[in-house]
Amino acid sequence: MSDRKGKANLEDIARQAGVSKMTVSRVLRGGTGFSDDTRDRVMATARQLGYVPNRLAAAFGSDAASTLVGMCVPRLTSGLFGHVLDGVDRALSRLGYQVMIGANNHSTEEEEAWVRQVISWRPAGVILSGRSHSPGTVDLLRNAGMPVVEIWDLTTSPIDMSVGFSHHDCGAEIGQFLLRRGRRRAGYVGALARADVMGQSRLDGFQAALSGGGHPLVGKEVLSDTPGFYAGYYGLETLLARNLHLDVVYFHNDEMAIGGLAYCQARGIRVPEDLGIVGWGGMEAASVLPKRLTTTVVPTTAIGKAAAEALVARLRGEPGADVTVIPTRLVPGETA
């Protein structure tokens, strides 16, 4: 056994089984061109030597052999993206791929830095979150010539493929829903400001719908904090302190909306009578609250799965749509 780290390689197996390296390679990859007898002998030898394949060598030697997929999310601590990641990982690992992760913290520069790193591993493909990227990122990916899936926020002109839904439509749908329910003085509580392009899209859609219905947004409060429970709590406190006589507040996401609900409960504000509360995302907690949160449920796992499958389909040369819509669902709860 050639003993760089004491590991057996194809050559060791070949020698011991009395065949060539290439035959061993073919057998282990489950190809054709060998007899049943040879296959059994090679397999037995490989097992006996404790052979651990070297994907590094395989991917290096042949551009087609990489089973690595890069996936970049805005934040690893987001509950929603945890589910997306889970969907991606389940689908890909079942097909023999491995996932390399990254977080861009809602920054296109950080995303570009990550893409630069991940590309240096010559992955089979890359999954990005969102549809706004730096020119450098787009260049790098175009040049790399590998499948790219942009998820979460749908785009009709993707770098390569897009899987997700329209954030703008989500916001608009909620706006129209609230108008139908008779709400007239809507506010918004968000976080991360310009950084989160997709949250901004929802707000844009929301505002457009409200204005279109003749009752434009009355006030908004956008913190530069992490969009979590705290930010929802204090964001609502700040917004209400401005005495705008709001009758409903749309939140950046469910976490923040639940923070808002906590604030209402603490201050004796009745929901939905005194104030309506609406979230976005569809986290599990939202449905076991004393009052079920009105929100948009996003099929996170399905998006991850669809992205992974689109990527693999392209790698296999199967035909597939460039744009896949995974619809969200407005779930009227008891808070608006």
Added chain:
Amino acid sequence: MSDRKGKANLEDIARQAGVSKMTVSRVLRGGTGFSDDTRDRVMATARQLGYVPNRLAAAFGSDAASTLVGMCVPRLTSGLFGHVLDGVDRALSRLGYQVMIGANNHSTEEEEAWVRQVISWRPAGVILSGRSHSPGTVDLLRNAGMPVVEIWDLTTSPIDMSVGFSHHDCGAEIGQFLLRRGRRRAGYVGALARADVMGQSRLDGFQAALSGGGHPLVGKEVLSDTPGFYAGYYGLETLLARNLHLDVVYFHNDEMAIGGLAYCQARGIRVPEDLGIVGWGGMEAASVLPKRLTTTVVPTTAIGKAAAEALVARLRGEPGADVTVIPTRLVPGETA
């Protein structure tokens, strides 16, 4: 430019800059053995050609050059592990490493399958969650001779290194705390049963403390469901239906405890007067609830960071402890 995918390589840069491949390699890695003039020329040429390094080739050619780290968590959808992953990723990406993820779904077999895959990429090191692994996993890792960090549940005899805290102690601490607060009839609501070894450790510690204090656990309900809000809600409902006159319930984690709180609120059970509720983990939501949840706060991000740093220290040959304790903190809230 040799055009396998149209990408420039060291040789292209070398030719154009009028030096050898090796000199280019040294310059790009920031080594020594070249003049300032040569360095500037090489750097300029690399930029001009849009050189993207090939880490695959580097890691393949030299076992020491890998910047890949594998990280396996029980579930990617867990809020706590999202933070651990974040801690790991931040620390590692700052140091130039990339993270390959995996989920074992609380199964040592799935973990072994993942380890087999990740090792085939010849990573610089591996981070695992938990301390119970299949013999095959331990063999593979020992044989690979790379740094391994076991996180989350501390072990005094790690495969290589261990970073975390004792789940058993967490449970015991809560047990003692509740006894001091005068609770005498404690119950437990959990999930995943045998599969989640660490949850079981907490329960063991909890029971030991209660028994030691003369008031053993009265009843428990362990669902084979995902340990989330729903499971907490229905688990508590089922447990209380047995009319055991419990005065406090310890939950597998905060999500389940919050589900339990939701159940109490729905049924008019006063917390903490009629029933105490205790969680585990320290999720953000727990602190903006109408009543702050009594729980154990786990420094998730710090554990991830410490694990990453221990791994890198070992890679650099710096001295470091094999076992690093990251203490948890019992936070008495208003629910017990």
Added chain:
DNA sequence: TCAGGTTACGTTACCGGTAAACCTGTGGCA
């Protein structure tokens, strides 16, 4: 009976870096 296809292999070249050993000119010093 023999051209032509098929099966079951073997051979060769190559992927793009890095380690290690090897050169070469220059300056310092005994």
Added chain:
DNA sequence: TGCCACAGGTTTACCGGTAACGTAACCTGA
């Protein structure tokens, strides 16, 4: 003057697979 150290390189070998092509033995049908 001769020797050595050192800066600033170059050369060579190798990592472990895979693609592409070559080939001998066997089969098959006209």
